[in-house]
Amino acid sequence: MQERLRKIRFVSPRAETPWTGPPSPWRHPKLNQADSTGDHKHRVITPLFLHQTAWHQLDPHQANAIAVALCQANVMVSVLRSEISTSDNQSLFHDYPQVDTHQSIAESGEPAASLPRMVPYRAERYGLTVEDFDQASIIDVRLTTNRDETGRFAYSAEQLARWDVLNAQVPIAGGSWVPSATFPPDVPNMEELRNKFAQLRNLSPGAAIFVTLDPFHLKVDLEGVLANNPDGIIIQFDSIASEGLELATLVVKTRQLINDLGHPSTPLWIVPGEINADDAAKLITLGASGVAIDSWFDHLWAEIQAAPSGSFLSQSHYAAQANQLASDIQWYIQRTMGLLHSTEHLPKKQRLTSLDPLWRNALQLNEYPKVN
Amino acid sequence: MNLPSELQRTRLSLDQLGTEEVMQRIREIKVEEDAEKLPEVIIEGATGQDHALMRISHPVQMIIEGALGNYAFAFNEETDVRMTGNVGHGTGDGMKSGAVRIRGNAGDGAGCSMTGGTLAIYGSAGDRCGAAMRGGGIFVRGNVGKETGIGALGGTIVIGGDAGPNLGDAASNVTIFIRGRAESLATGVTEAPLRQREQVRLGLLLINASIRGEAKDFRRIVPQAMLEAEQTKQGELNPNWR
Numbered sequence: 001m002q003e004r005l006r007k008i009r010f011v012s013p014r015a016e017t018p019w020t021g022p023p024s025p026w027r028h029p030k031l032n033q034a035d036s037t038g039d040h041k042h043r044v045i046t047p048l049f050l051h052q053t054a055w056h057q058l059d060p061h062q063a064n065a066i067a068v069a070l071c072q073a074n075v076m077v078s079v080l081r082s083e084i085s086t087s088d089n090q091s092l093f094h095d096y097p098q099v100d101t102h103q104s105i106a107e108s109g110e111p112a113a114s115l116p117r118m119v120p121y122r123a124e125r126y127g128l129t130v131e132d133f134d135q136a137s138i139i140d141v142r143l144t145t146n147r148d149e150t151g152r153f154a155y156s157a158e159q160l161a162r163w164d165v166l167n168a169q170v171p172i173a174g175g176s177w178v179p180s181a182t183f184p185p186d187v188p189n190m191e192e193l194r195n196k197f198a199q200l201r202n203l204s205p206g207a208a209i210f211v212t213l214d215p216f217h218l219k220v221d222l223e224g225v226l227a228n229n230p231d232g233i234i235i236q237f238d239s240i241a242s243e244g245l246e247l248a249t250l251v252v253k254t255r256q257l258i259n260d261l262g263h264p265s266t267p268l269w270i271v272p273g274e275i276n277a278d279d280a281a282k283l284i285t286l287g288a289s290g291v292a293i294d295s296w297f298d299h300l301w302a303e304i305q306a307a308p309s310g311s312f313l314s315q316s317h318y319a320a321q322a323n324q325l326a327s328d329i330q331w332y333i334q335r336t337m338g339l340l341h342s343t344e345h346l347p348k349k350q351r352l353t354s355l356d357p358l359w360r361n362a363l364q365l366n367e368y369p370k371v372n
Numbered sequence: 373m374n375l376p377s378e379l380q381r382t383r384l385s386l387d388q389l390g391t392e393e394v395m396q397r398i399r400e401i402k403v404e405e406d407a408e409k410l411p412e413v414i415i416e417g418a419t420g421q422d423h424a425l426m427r428i429s430h431p432v433q434m435i436i437e438g439a440l441g442n443y444a445f446a447f448n449e450e451t452d453v454r455m456t457g458n459v460g461h462g463t464g465d466g467m468k469s470g471a472v473r474i475r476g477n478a479g480d481g482a483g484c485s486m487t488g489g490t491l492a493i494y495g496s497a498g499d500r501c502g503a504a505m506r507g508g509g510i511f512v513r514g515n516v517g518k519e520t521g522i523g524a525l526g527g528t529i530v531i532g533g534d535a536g537p538n539l540g541d542a543a544s545n546v547t548i549f550i551r552g553r554a555e556s557l558a559t560g561v562t563e564a565p566l567r568q569r570e571q572v573r574l575g576l577l578l579i580n581a582s583i584r585g586e587a588k589d590f591r592r593i594v595p596q597a598m599l600e601a602e603q604t605k606q607g608e609l610n611p612n613w614r
Contacts, residue, residue, distance in 0.1 A: 173544040
């Protein structure tokens with residue numbers, strides 16, 4: 001994995017600082033600002049999430065096992081039921097609490113927690129079913145236009161085939177791609193997004209409403225979206241930032257912009273593109289509340305796809321494969337969380353530094369080492 | 373057997389009970405398997421409430437007089453709705469089955485992303501009616517706004533009046549029938565002859581939706597590629613449209 005923020009370093013405490021004690025548990029910023037009164041609860045999650053995964057490229061059993069394994073590693077996963085359910089509409093991942101409810105109640109005295117799950121709510125809602133709203137942690141309203149592998153604003157035929165339920169003998173668009181949209185067709189303008197959010201809160205009580213945006217028109221888009229009081233914002237910085245400094249600067253400036261617009265408690269989640277575990281911790285320290293780690297799977301993904309798949313393989317095979325993947329990822333998660341814990345006793349402004357004055361000035365970092 | 377006089381009839385007031393409580397009470401209505409008619413629910417106090425009567429998967433007939441706001445009847449299935457009054461945006465959003473008949477006007481995005489059932493609007497509908505729909509049928513007796521059927525993957529849209537600009541933009545396996553004039557067709561969309569079988573099909577659809585008129589008065593609007601595939605009958609051999 002590429003380290004893009006190598007020039008940024010974590011600061012250690014001063015020599016005379018007393019023993020800092022064990023790290024406190026990671027406290028994720030509250031997701032639902034409206035103070036959910038939903039009757040379900042979710043597991044404690046890390047600030048790491050999967051945002052844009054090509055689930056349709058995997059066998060549904062395989063994809064389902066991976067989603068379960070990652071959630072059990074406390075990574076939030078964004079996926080529709082139709083993307084990972086089998087032909088009988090079963091999804092162990094989505095139905096997780098029901099699977100072992102009795103056992104869990106017996107052991108802990110209360111029902112099992114839902115797996116942390118984001119619902120990608122695209123403008124067209126292809127593949128979305130009403131069951132996706134059940135027990136969801138976050139509804140991610142995507143006000144972005146999807147690009148397919150060719151770079152078009154489109155969805156591929158393979159993606160549509162996984163999503164949709166039209167008669168298989170009549171392929172959609174003759175088996176070709178279909179254009180993708182940006183804005184929900186039932187919302188006349190940005191000012192009326194509030195109504196859409198209210199509908200989604202009604203359909204998915206307890207879920208937080210996040211909005212995904214591209215960064216190209218950030219100020220005007222953020223102004224418009226934040227006026228409707230979403231619970232969180234996700235910015236796809238991978239579409240614009242190629243250099244580490246660009247990425248870090250965008251995170252700092254976007255956090256500041258959201259604060260200036262009067263929403264200092266609204267979480268900012270980011271999709272940074274390729275990063276490593278250290279970068280994730282640094283981006284969180286710079287102001288992100290959640291970081292997409294899709295790139296951590298790039299090499300593992302190729303291995304999984306190369307591995308044999310098919311109906312003759314048992315679910316236990318897929319589970320073992322997924323657990324291996326989660327185990328590989330676990331180290332990176334621990335690295336990110338470890339770095340975050342290591343600085344939690346330092347004031348926020350003193351946690352990072354850089355020897356490079358360009359980086360230091362752009363990110364307004366303190367200068368270290370202090371030699372006079 | 374239940375006689376008509378024994379018809380289950382429930383009255384619920386939206387303004388007194390609130391939308392949540394009304395929806396919950398509807399879901400709790402017991403449905404006799406051998407009943408000749410669906411249980412009837414008369415909804416009173418409809419004064420433009422948003423998000424009313426959503427996600428009801430229950431075979432009941434709802435009769436509503438008054439106005440409803442945005443996202444009425446979203447994600448419903450099996451319900452039979454007869455409403456007199458206007459509705460807001462996103463009416464029938466994600467509807468799966470059943471029928472919704474509205475004697476009034478609808479806002480933007482009526483029937484968007486619906487996958488089945490029938491949505492009949494006896495007034496006019498706003499912009500992007502039938503957007504991203506994947507199945508089912510939408511009937512609008514009056515006019516529709518711009519970009520009707522945008523991104524629709526399947527289903528049927530019948531327009532009794534005129535359509536705004538960009539009709540059928542980015543639509544795929546959807547068929548649009550229009551009686552009036554379209555301000556403009558979207559790129560890649562064309563008018564196609566109404567074949568005998570479509571006249572029969574449309575005639576039946578009009579009867580089912582209680583819309584007066586003859587099928588021959590309508591014209592068919594389809595994606596150009598869909599028409600070419602139809603004409604060459606190469607749909608399966610050379611299916612790629614784009």
